[in-house]
Amino acid sequence: MENITYEAKDFKKGQPRWCPGCGDHFFLASLQKAMAEIGVAPHNTAVISGIGCSSRLPHYMATYGMNTIHGRAAAIATGCKIANPKLTVWQISGDGDGLAIGGNHFIHANRRNIDLNMILLNNRIYGLTKGQYSPTSPRGFVSKSSPYGTVEDPFRPAELCFGARGHFFARAVATDAAGTVEILKAAQAHKGASVCEILQNCVIFNDGTHASVYKPEERKKNAIYLKHGQPMIFGENNEFGLVQDGFNLKVVKIGENGITEKDILVHDAHCEDNTLQLKLALMEGPDFPIALGVIRDVEAPTYNDAVEAQIAEVSEKKKYHNFQELLMTNDTWEVK
Amino acid sequence: MTDNKQNVTSVDNIAVRFTGDSGDGMQLAGNIFSTISATVGNDISTFPDYPADIRAPQGSLTGVSGFQVHIGAEKVLTPGDKCDVLIAMNPAALKTQYKFCTSRSIIIVDTDSFKENDLKKAEFQTNDPFEEMGIKNEVIAAPITSMCVEALKDSGLDFKSSVRCKNMFALGLVCWLFDRNVPYAEEMLRQKFAKKPEIAEANIKVLNAGYDYGHNTHASATTYRIESANATKQKGVFMDINGNKATAYGLIAAAEKAGLKLYLGSYPITPATDVLHELSKHKSLGVTTVQCEDEIAGCASAVGAAFGGALACTSTSGPGICLKSEAMNLAVIMELPIVVLDVQRGGPATGLPTKSEQTDLLQVLFGRNGESPMPVLAAASPTDCFDMAYMACKIALEHMTPVVLMTDAYVANGSAAWKLPKLEEYPAIKPPYVTPDMKGSWAPYQRNADGVRYWAVPGTEGFTHILGGLEKDSKTGAISTNPENHNLMTHLRQEKIDKIQVPDVEVLGDKDDAELLIVGFGGTYGHLHAAMNEMKASGKKVALAHFKYINPLPKNTAEVLKKYKKVVVAEQNLGQFAGWLRMKVDNFVPFQFNEVKGQPFAVADLVKAFTEIYNK
Numbered sequence: 001m002e003n004i005t006y007e008a009k010d011f012k013k014g015q016p017r018w019c020p021g022c023g024d025h026f027f028l029a030s031l032q033k034a035m036a037e038i039g040v041a042p043h044n045t046a047v048i049s050g051i052g053c054s055s056r057l058p059h060y061m062a063t064y065g066m067n068t069i070h071g072r073a074a075a076i077a078t079g080c081k082i083a084n085p086k087l088t089v090w091q092i093s094g095d096g097d098g099l100a101i102g103g104n105h106f107i108h109a110n111r112r113n114i115d116l117n118m119i120l121l122n123n124r125i126y127g128l129t130k131g132q133y134s135p136t137s138p139r140g141f142v143s144k145s146s147p148y149g150t151v152e153d154p155f156r157p158a159e160l161c162f163g164a165r166g167h168f169f170a171r172a173v174a175t176d177a178a179g180t181v182e183i184l185k186a187a188q189a190h191k192g193a194s195v196c197e198i199l200q201n202c203v204i205f206n207d208g209t210h211a212s213v214y215k216p217e218e219r220k221k222n223a224i225y226l227k228h229g230q231p232m233i234f235g236e237n238n239e240f241g242l243v244q245d246g247f248n249l250k251v252v253k254i255g256e257n258g259i260t261e262k263d264i265l266v267h268d269a270h271c272e273d274n275t276l277q278l279k280l281a282l283m284e285g286p287d288f289p290i291a292l293g294v295i296r297d298v299e300a301p302t303y304n305d306a307v308e309a310q311i312a313e314v315s316e317k318k319k320y321h322n323f324q325e326l327l328m329t330n331d332t333w334e335v336k
Numbered sequence: 337m338t339d340n341k342q343n344v345t346s347v348d349n350i351a352v353r354f355t356g357d358s359g360d361g362m363q364l365a366g367n368i369f370s371t372i373s374a375t376v377g378n379d380i381s382t383f384p385d386y387p388a389d390i391r392a393p394q395g396s397l398t399g400v401s402g403f404q405v406h407i408g409a410e411k412v413l414t415p416g417d418k419c420d421v422l423i424a425m426n427p428a429a430l431k432t433q434y435k436f437c438t439s440r441s442i443i444i445v446d447t448d449s450f451k452e453n454d455l456k457k458a459e460f461q462t463n464d465p466f467e468e469m470g471i472k473n474e475v476i477a478a479p480i481t482s483m484c485v486e487a488l489k490d491s492g493l494d495f496k497s498s499v500r501c502k503n504m505f506a507l508g509l510v511c512w513l514f515d516r517n518v519p520y521a522e523e524m525l526r527q528k529f530a531k532k533p534e535i536a537e538a539n540i541k542v543l544n545a546g547y548d549y550g551h552n553t554h555a556s557a558t559t560y561r562i563e564s565a566n567a568t569k570q571k572g573v574f575m576d577i578n579g580n581k582a583t584a585y586g587l588i589a590a591a592e593k594a595g596l597k598l599y600l601g602s603y604p605i606t607p608a609t610d611v612l613h614e615l616s617k618h619k620s621l622g623v624t625t626v627q628c629e630d631e632i633a634g635c636a637s638a639v640g641a642a643f644g645g646a647l648a649c650t651s652t653s654g655p656g657i658c659l660k661s662e663a664m665n666l667a668v669i670m671e672l673p674i675v676v677l678d679v680q681r682g683g684p685a686t687g688l689p690t691k692s693e694q695t696d697l698l699q700v701l702f703g704r705n706g707e708s709p710m711p712v713l714a715a716a717s718p719t720d721c722f723d724m725a726y727m728a729c730k731i732a733l734e735h736m737t738p739v740v741l742m743t744d745a746y747v748a749n750g751s752a753a754w755k756l757p758k759l760e761e762y763p764a765i766k767p768p769y770v771t772p773d774m775k776g777s778w779a780p781y782q783r784n785a786d787g788v789r790y791w792a793v794p795g796t797e798g799f800t801h802i803l804g805g806l807e808k809d810s811k812t813g814a815i816s817t818n819p820e821n822h823n824l825m826t827h828l829r830q831e832k833i834d835k836i837q838v839p840d841v842e843v844l845g846d847k848d849d850a851e852l853l854i855v856g857f858g859g860t861y862g863h864l865h866a867a868m869n870e871m872k873a874s875g876k877k878v879a880l881a882h883f884k885y886i887n888p889l890p891k892n893t894a895e896v897l898k899k900y901k902k903v904v905v906a907e908q909n910l911g912q913f914a915g916w917l918r919m920k921v922d923n924f925v926p927f928q929f930n931e932v933k934g935q936p937f938a939v940a941d942l943v944k945a946f947t948e949i950y951n952k
Contacts, residue, residue: 067804079640318620
């Protein structure tokens with residue numbers, strides 16, 4: 001952290017050109033607010049995106065940035081972070097950019113555990129190409145490229161992240177500034193690849209896709225905010241909770257059937273075993289609430305630190321440290 | 337050739353081909369032979385010819401690997417079309433490698449591995465493979481395996497480990513045949529097996545047994561001596577280096593000169609992988625190598641590393657270039673420096689993974705969407721890979737552009753004696769960094785006199801900016817679809833490349849009065865030069881213009897190409913370089929020699945073809 005304090009406006013640049021009401025506007029404001037609170041200088045921050053509506057975001061940031069090519073943001077961000085490990089690197093991708101064309105880079109950045117803040121803006125649609133289904137669109141989804149409904153199942157981003165041995169997964173709704181800022185700060189605090197799934201609306205091609213949690217009053221009913229060390233309680237009046245029922249989760253009403261707050265599960269985001277965290281991340285309505293907040297946050301060695309440590313370790317052991325010395329490690333002969 | 341002593345013949349040069357199963361250690365034997373020859377001042381050129389199969393069945397025809405060593409009193413330009421000595425450790429080697437023999441070649445075979453079963457594996461029909469193949473050469477038939485085991489009977493080594501030393505017996509025999517310095521070979525073995533002294537001593541024992549066998553039995557009627565030409569001999573400290581290692585060293589040297597961290601993003605691919613292997617060893621030089629999830633990420637991460645302020649490289653072969661094209665193109669429009677290494681192999685698609693071609697030229701020049709100009713360099717020989725890798729980095733960093741360095745399987749795996757360079761003698765590398773006085777007025781696509789935009793590395797205060805794959809306004813750097821601006825930016829990107837200064841192409845041979853100019857590029861230099869030498873030796877007026885800078889072409893290109901009556905462009909593709917030259921030089925209509933066999937050119941074939949053109 002540097003001594004200078006920042007405000008959101010220090011990270012703002014230009015006039016966003018997204019459609020009015022697009023979730024990207026909300027997210028951008030939250031990101032700038034989070035960055036100000038995090039306090040890393042704009043010139044020590046790089047925001048790297050691929051292609052898509054949300055990938056325009058770096059253009060509106062007063063940081064270093066790249067708006068690159070479709071799907072490759074994670075790979076490009078990887079090189080940037082390894083080459084310049086002092087930078088704080090944010091990767092911005094939509095569901096198409098991050099999980100379709102960029103799926104391979106997404107899983108490997110998680111597996112390697114590069115210290116990137118990987119933002120996945122999920123509106124379950126291709127917006128920039130004007131409305132085709134994405135890898136997160138539900139089965140049967142009708143779009144311009146699936147007029148009779150899709151015949152394929154979607155990815156569930158958390159499942160993909162966990163399957164790739166990801167150590168950090170959090171979720172927020174774009175319209176929920178406080179919830180978004182909170183997970184972005186947690187992502188920054190986490191050393192390693194941090195995936196933040198942002199549920200956001202596309203007003204033009206997929207309006208209402210996250211309707212059950214998009215407005216505060218809906219969220220109260222249909223979402224649960226998970227906090228490490230806190231019981232899993234939700235509902236308009238905090239009347240519901242989650243308990244374990246065999247290998248499954250179960251929603252219970254506190255005060256009914258002898259259930260008290262003590263019976264409710266306590267969230268452990270730091271648990272190495274991701275089984276329960278995955279169950280939480282995959283909860284869906286109407287029977288379950290949608291989990292928001294930091295679902296998994298487990299410390300693990302980062303790739304970039306390990307690279308530096310190995311360089312230091314080998315440098316200590318080896319006797320050659322410049323090109324001329326390298327040459328002399330070979331079998332040589334002299335012609336006189 | 338002069339007989340200065342009974343049974344010892346002096347020769348100018350000899351080529352020895354060590355062949356056997358992949359696991360027979362033929363490359364080690366060949367390497368030691370070439371190095372001890374170089375030590376006494378001979379020039380050397382080597383080329384391994386290995387199968388695509390990792391471990392084909394023992395003794396099978398597909399499992400034969402070869403290693404050819406060419407040694408000469410004066411400059412040796414190629415590993416040699418044919419060999420003077422063929423070592424065939426089994427019948428499969430004899431069967432597949434005999435084609436590299438002339439009628440005068442001596443053949444050395446291990447009789448212990450020429451038993452009925454071995455002959456069957458090599459698909460011989462009779463018990464006499466020499467008769468069956470009509471071989472009338474001098475054959476030294478020695479029970480190599482059993483003599484090797486006999487030599488080690490008191491060493492305490494088990495049978496299997498003893499047999500593994502048989503390559504040294506063959507080497508010892510060849511050392512006797514060519515009057516080589518055995519103690520130096522012993523020293524090399526002690527270094528190679530420093531951690532296993534008992535193995536070193538066993539190998540040395542067998543090496544001497546091989547030498548003594550030759551000496552005691554007078555295995556050949558004649559032995560040979562290769563003089564070293566003191567007059568033309570280059571003095572200094574040398575090492576044996578192959579092209580891939582030289583390339584890796586060139587990248588390391590350039591990073592050190594530029595004061596930058598070296599980053600390599602790569603994905604394993606034959607025949608380029610050794611560059612990744614080599615660089616991944618040198619952590620003590622701060623080299624960072626990332627074995628990425630795919631070729632795309634290899635190049636994309638290099639683009640990210642370049643943005644981050646490193647000397648960023650990616651290494652691959654042709655199939656990998658297909659995948660990297662997208663990120664290479666991004667580096668073009670973002671004007672970031674990366675070096676893309678293409679170690680060419682046979683194509684299209686997976687093609688011939690271990691073989692050599694020059695078929696990627698048009699791909700690296702043009703294989704991207706949009707107007708996407710990119711400097712292209714091509715290394716002429718194994719040792720030249722060092723210089724060209726260095727220059728590729730210099731051009732990339734000073735002109736803020738991706739650069740393609742082309743080598744090929746032949747120069748990548750071939751080796752030669754290399755005089756150790758002195759880094760202080762290489763030109764400085766000065767990237768166009770932003771300077772503090774630019775703060776406030778600077779924009780990302782502001783250019784210097786060479787048309788190059790400045791480099792503002794993240795972490796530098798006052799220079800935050802965004803780059804990207806979308807067209808940018810030439811002044812503000814903001815996204816722009818303005819037609820005039822796009823036209824301007826397209827021209828600016830092209831002009832930036834056109835302005836790069838490259839050395840003139842040199843004309844070798846009869847540069848004033850040649851009847852025929854031979855033109856080539858990249859890895860064919862040695863063969864074309866040798867062909868020119870042969871033609872000159874027979875009284876013909878011939879010159880050679882060999883190109884290493886492909887884009888931009890040297891300023892004197894048109895002048896050189898138009899100066900001679902006849903020009904032949906010889907290349908290992910169907911005329912890609914000839915086409916590129918015709919695009920750049922008006923009314924240039926050359927003869928062409930095109931061959932795509934996956935093998936280096938044979939000098940004899942070149943001489944024949946060029947002589948026909950000469951006589952037309």
